[in-house]
Amino acid sequence: MSRPSLKAAPDNSLTEKNGQTLDAALRPSEWDEYVGQAQVKANLRIAIDAARKRGGMPEHILFYGPPGVGKTTLAHLVALTLAAPLKSTSGVAIERAADLAAILTNLEPNTVLFIDEIHRLSRKIEELLYPALESGHLDIVLGKGPSARTVELALPPFTLVGATTRVAELSGPLRSRFGGGIFQLDFYSDAEVRDILRRSARLLNLAAPKEVIERIAGRSRATPRVANALLKRVRDYSEVHELPISAELCDEACELFGIDALGLMKDDRRYLEALHKSFRGGPAGVRALAASLHEDPDTVEGLYEPFLLRLGFLERSPRGRILTMKGRSYLTGEALL
Ligand SMILES: Nc1ncnc2c1ncn2[C@@H]1O[C@H](COP(=O)(O)OP(=O)(O)O)[C@@H](O)[C@H]1O
Ligand SMILES: [Mg+2]
Structure with a gap:
């Protein structure tokens, strides 16, 4: 079996653009396999x-x-x-x-x-x-x-x-x-994400103990595609380091990938920082926010915001986005992490 190199795991492999082949491999082909x-x-x-x-x-x-x-x-x-x-x-x-x-x-x-x-x-x-x-x-x-x-x-x-x-x-x-x-279709519960991960681990022939499934599920943004992609990246990491997949290894790998305990990544933090600093916590219009991040409003609204809203870090008001107290404490490192 060929060993993937670290270089083979691009930073953005959790995004839509690069999910395609993995999606196809793990895509349920029967109703019973479709969780939730x-x-x-x-x-x-x-x-x-x-x-x-x-x-x-x-x-x-x-x-x-x-x-x-x-x-x-x-x-x-x-x-x-x-x-x-x-x-x-x-x-x-x-x-x-x-x-x-x-x-x-x-x-x-x-x-x-x-x-x-x-x-x-x-x-x-x-x-x-x-x-x-x-x-x-x-x-x-x-x-x-x-x-x-x-x-x-x-x-x-x-x-x-x-x-x-x-x-x-x-x-x-x-x-x-x-x-x-x-x-x-909405975000998945933790238990559902764990079900999906267990099935994927089986299909990928991975021995993934309970703590590993829990660790990965917790960082999967309640999203099956993210869960599968993260499982595969952790697998790659374990192969390269020739270590079995354990909870500690997941933590190490996630640190390298820049994924924190809530599943947030650099771009999410950039978004929250911009709202916090450049817009003083809002309300900020999505176009202005997107422009300050050099992103397209579609990406901001479709990719970043749904999960931040779910976490309760963000609120949508008629006048724009508002950073919540919870979002602020996350940024300042209080309480949550
Ligand atoms: N309910 C589910 N049960 C099991 N796996 C799922 C489920 N929903 C999505 N997935 C996994 O996540 C991947 C991405 O799902 P996809 O249908 O492409 O999402 P979307 O089209 O909403 O972006 C699929 O290939 C599949 O492996
Ligand atoms: Mg799709």
């Missing part, structure tokens, strides 16, 4: 079973929630259960009307069309999508100027599964087209 979110699963099963009984496809479905909580996995499970082909794309990839037309007209009948980051679709594309979702056709404009005419193109039947981290950005009309249900 019981109500969402039960609702989906009904929608799917009813559609199968009718011999058709379920209505369109939307999942929303922070990154790494299992939205893409559910889209895969829906397609698998329906024995339907899955076509995956993203709101960013569908820029022009022609992009959407090409995707929709090329679908095999009864496909699950997964559009990730669906909030990134432009209004123009959204509007084109409405008739496709409602009555299975696309209005195509042929020609230009006075001679332009619209033709209706019939589409193969499909179920759209949308996913977004920012549901508030979806227009009302688009939201109303998800007749199969709009499901919120």
